[in-house]
Amino acid sequence: MNMMVPPSHNSLHYFCQILLSLVLLSLHMLTPLEAYGSKVEHLPGFQGPLPFQLETGYVGLGESNDDMQVFYYFIKSENNPQKDPLMLWLTGGPGCSSFSGLVYQIGPFVFEIKEYNGSVPSLVSRPQSWTKRSSIIFVDLPLGTGFSYAKNVTAHRNDWKLVHHAHQFLRKWLIDHPEFLSNEFYIGGDSYSGIPVPAILQEISNGNEKGLLPLINLQGYLLGNPITTYKEDNYQIPYAHGMGLISDELYASLQRNCKGEYINVDSRNELCLRDLQSFDECLSGINTFNILDSYCEDDSHLWRRSLTEVLKKSSSSHLTVPELSCQIYGFYLATKWANDENVRKALHIREGSIGKWERCYTTDFEREIFSSVEFHANLSxxxxxxxxxxxxxxxxxxxxxxxxxxxxxxxxxxxxxxxxxxxxxxxxxxxxxxxxxxxxxxxxxxxxxxxxxxxxxxxxxxxxxxxxxx
Structure with missing residues (x-):
């Protein structure tokens, strides 16, 4: 096994890494636009000073100042940032801001779900924040996502650009934060991140082997409900049957008429198409993201049967306000919060860099990696x-x-x-x-x-x- 040597076994090596990175940083000659992180001590909607260390900033990837600017939120471990692991978190979509991971899933604050009254939505502490055990960089990628921006956004919205940009971002971020070079490093993500994350790890590993600097102390990765093979739809039907969402008879007919292939169905196979329509009808009132949760009529983040069919509507484009009991009410609050002028000032968002913030920007993304299994195998x-x-x-x-x-x-x-x-x-x-x-x-x-x-x-x-x- 080609294992990384833990920093404790090679202290001199990591001291040299840090020294080298400091030299690289001094040579980097940052202009004001390229300057990295800024501390955030107060956030609109959160009562009092933040009880954790938050930094926001941009990392420039292009040759010119305004070419490609990747926005991030960085929260230091609330335990021991000198020794705790460092993790990069990439939310799925593709094109959903990692603010989703921060505020809905694993970060130290969450929206208080109460009826929006026109003021800044309230934030409260989350006791189960993963930052109690790890420092986490929440990054907005691909470009055009969240607060990240570029001169030509469309040119940068595909799987391999996302992989390369995440790799470049990380090495540049570590040059600016050399105190984290010796920390164990992981990447985490969920949903669509199951496609790019393993490829990002392989690129980082290959870069380490080629001697790219700074060396990244790569240890592993974690993924939640990850899209991996694009064959996930083929398992929706046996899953729905096992959970009692479709009848034994419909399941038997689907197996007989579709022969286990529910994605690329021959348009002449009328019996299979008829059964699939019956299946869709059975699940039409089910929140497929969590079958126990309530289904909301305009819950536009839900995919219907096909994973490859991207809905153009986003949670920020609802014509009507969601019901308070709907999961997406939190998405609605995020849009109100992130588009508040005082919030943008607090987050140090560059004026005029983007227009309306959207939680997910999923259009015009080109899929190029159709299975990440080979990357899992190589990393193993x-x-x-x-x-x-x-x-x-x-x-x-x-x-x-x-x-x-x-x-x-x-x-x-x-x-x-x-x-x-x-x-x-x-x-x-x-x-x-x-x-x-x-x-x-x-x-x-x-x-x-x-x-x-x-x-x-x-x-x-x-x-x-x-x-x-x-």
Whole structure:
């Protein structure tokens, strides 16, 4: 195994890394527009000074000042930032701002869900923030996402540009933050991030092997309900049957008429198409992101049957205000919050850099990577750790599809399937493989598991990141 040497075993090497990075930084000759992070001590909507260290900023990737500017939110570990791991978090979409990961899933604050009255939406602390155990960079990629901007956005919106830009961003960010060079480094993400994240890790690993500086102390990655093969739809139907959402008879007919292929269906196969229409009707009132959650009529972030069909509407373009009980009410509040002038000033957003902030900008993105399995296999050979977790009530990327590609990696099992516990209750089920990959289900959770069940996901994360069994 080509394992990275832990910093404790090679202190001189990492001292040289830090010294070199300081030299690189002094040579970088930053202009005011290229300047990196700024501290944020107060946020509109949050009462009092922030009880954690927040930095926001831009990293320029282009040759000219205003060419490509990647925006990020950085929160230092609330435990021991000198020693705790550093993680880069990439929200899915593709094109959803990582503010989603910060405020809805794993960050230290969350919107207080109450009726919007025209003032700045309120923020409150989240007790189960992953920043209690790790420093996290929430990055807005691809370009055009969140507060990131570029002269020609469309030219930068595809899978491989996203991979290259994330890699470039990270090395530049570490040059400006050399105190984190020795920290163990991980990448996390969910949903569509299952496609680019493994490729980003492989590019970082290859760069390390080629001697690119600064050296990144890459250790592994974690992914929640990740799109991986684009065959996820084929598992929606057996999943829906297993969860009692369709009848035995319809399931048998689908199997007979479609023969297990529910994505690329021959237009002449009328029996299969008829059965698929019946299936769609059965799920038309189901929130497929979490089948236990209420379905909201204008819940435009929900995909219907096809993962490849991108809905053009975003949560920021609703003509009507969502019901307070809908999950997307929080998305509505985010749009009101991020477009407030005082919020933009507090976040140090460059004036005139973008117009209206949208939580997700998913149009004009070109898909180029249609399976990330080969990257998982390569990373496994190099010995990197991984945690793949699935909310078991997600019908968009069912845990069955994730189990299937993990099984296809053909690694032996070192810790067979067993329950893992939180406060004496089953939090889900887990299995560990010889390639240092841990798979876990999160009981009763949906597509973005930390959003639905933070009480279970926080201990799952803290155990795994601490090299402890779930």
């Amino acid at each position: 050979k190099k010995g990197y750790r991984s945690l793949i977790y699935s909310g078991d009530h997600d019908a968009v990327v069912p845990f069955m599809s994730t189990q299937a590609w993990i099984r296809d990696l053909n690694y032996s099992i070192v810790d067979d399937r067993r329950p893992w516990f939180v406060n004496g209750q089953v939090g889900g089920y887990t299995r560990t493989y010889a390639n240092r990959m841990t798979f876990a289900t999160v009981k009763g959770s949906g597509h973005t598991a930390p959003e639905y069940t933070p009480e279970q996901c926080f201990p799952m994360f803290t155990r795994w990141i601490s090299n402890l069994p779930l």
